[in-house]
Each structure stands twice: as C-alpha cells, then as structure tokens.
Amino acid sequence: MIVSEEQLYLDQHLSTKEEVLAFITDKAVELGITTNPTLLEQDLWKREQEYATAVQQLIAIPHAKSAAISEAKLLFIRLVAPIDWGSEEGFEAQAIFAILVPASEASQQHLKILSSVAVNLLEESFQEQILTVKTEYELMDYLKENLEGELI
Template sequence: MLEKQFVFFDVPGATQAEAVRYLVEQAARLQRVRDVDTVVAAVLQREAEGTTGFGHGIAIPHGKSAAVTEPTLIYGRMVQPVDWQAMDGQPVSVLFMILVPEASHNEHLQMLAQLARRLMHADFVEKVSTISDVEQLSEYVQAELA
C-alpha cells in the first residue's frame, strides 16, 4: 500500500495548498499523476467539503481525478505543522494522501477506512509520527494496513 518511493520527510509548506501541491508534484514525478493542477484542485475541493484533519497531528487528504494513473498512497511529514482545521483543533504534521483515478469505485474508501481504523491506535500514530527511516516507515505502514 505505501511504497517507499512515496514516503517524503521534510515536506515544505505553510498552508494546506502548499503541502498538497508538493506531494502531488512528487506523485507526478513518479508518474502517478498526469496533470498536477487538476489533481491539486480535486484534493483541495474535497478539503473544502470538510476537513480531512483526523486529529493527533494527522490528516488524510484525498482526491479522485482522471489525471491520476493508479491508486496511490503518499506519506508526507511536514517541516513545520500546518493548520488543517483538524477535528481536535491541533495543527497537522503528518499527511497520508490518497489519490485515485476517476474510474475507481471504492479503492480510496477502502484505503481511508483502513487508515482511519489504525489511526485510532496511539501506538500507530506515534510510530508514523516518529519513524525517520523511509524503508522502516514503509514496511511498518504496509504491515499495519495489510
């Protein structure tokens, strides 16, 4: 689910839009996104409908677009926490971004549900917030979401 090339530490940005754009640009560089602006707009549109700030410093922004080539989970840890209008009012420093093609049916909902279930566990939240090795983080998340 979380491939190591989609793990990014030190994500720049002082706003939701900047963080989303950075991660979508990385997905485009890795050939999962054909049009950055279209996908950024889809993610931000979804965010405008209601916050994806889960709480405990974590957000799960997501979007569906024909410009996404295949379902992708991206992890990003912010350089500095960002106000995400999270449910608990706390700033966000960890992002799990889910991008899916327009034609997808329930892939993003399944990914979202799996993540949400794990994020209710303090040990998972702590580990995804503190592991600082790309390979270790990828393996941990893969094992937890399997």
C-alpha cells in the same frame, strides 16, 4: 502496490496547507501518477472545501478521486513542524496520508485505502510510530506490518 518507499517523505519543510497540496501534486507528477497536475490540485482543493481532511490532532488525510489520476496510490508526508489545516476543530497536521484514486475506481478502492489508514490511526502506537520513525525504510517496514496486505 499502493504505497512504496519512494512515496514516503519524512521531515518536509512545508508551512501551509497550500504548500502541502502543491507538494502532493508535484510528487504525483514525478511518480507518474498524473499527467494533469492542474486538475489533480483542483480536485484535492475541491475535497478540502467540502470539509477539511484533518481527522484528528496532527493527522490529515487529503484525498482525491480524479480523472487526472492514472492509478491508486498512497503518499505519506511528515512535516518538521505541525501546520494549521483549517479544520473546524482547529486540528493541526504533521503526518499526512494523501490518497489518490482514479475516478473510475473511486468507490471501492478509495474506501479500502481510507478504511485501512483510519483503522490504524485509532491506535496510539501507530500514531506515535508515524510521527517518530527515523527513515523512510523503517516506515515502509512498519506500514507493511500494519496496513492491510493488498495495500502494500
């Protein structure tokens, strides 16, 4: 299972991209996704330095293909307030899908997860739901209905 209710974090009080990437790394350690938080955070930053992962206003998809990751996972973080994501377009981020994929599965698995999330983000109803859903349980039900079956 790529995503579960324990990987959904609603209404987080994080105020910078740095705090968000550190939060993702900390949660990856807690969930047993990585035992090398330093390398994971470096790999997240490496991707951000290539091109900021804010894909549209209020939505960011930071991702890492890393030897530090033991199994592919998707984390979702919703912030209490939007933050500057440092994108060329000036996008802020409030809903963040973090894609963590082992380097050995990078090409196929990473693209499958990214594609499923990106296709859903084209729908305004999906964007509205992830920004307003009240509980992690409700969000998990919604994701089960909308993300491709193999991701859940």
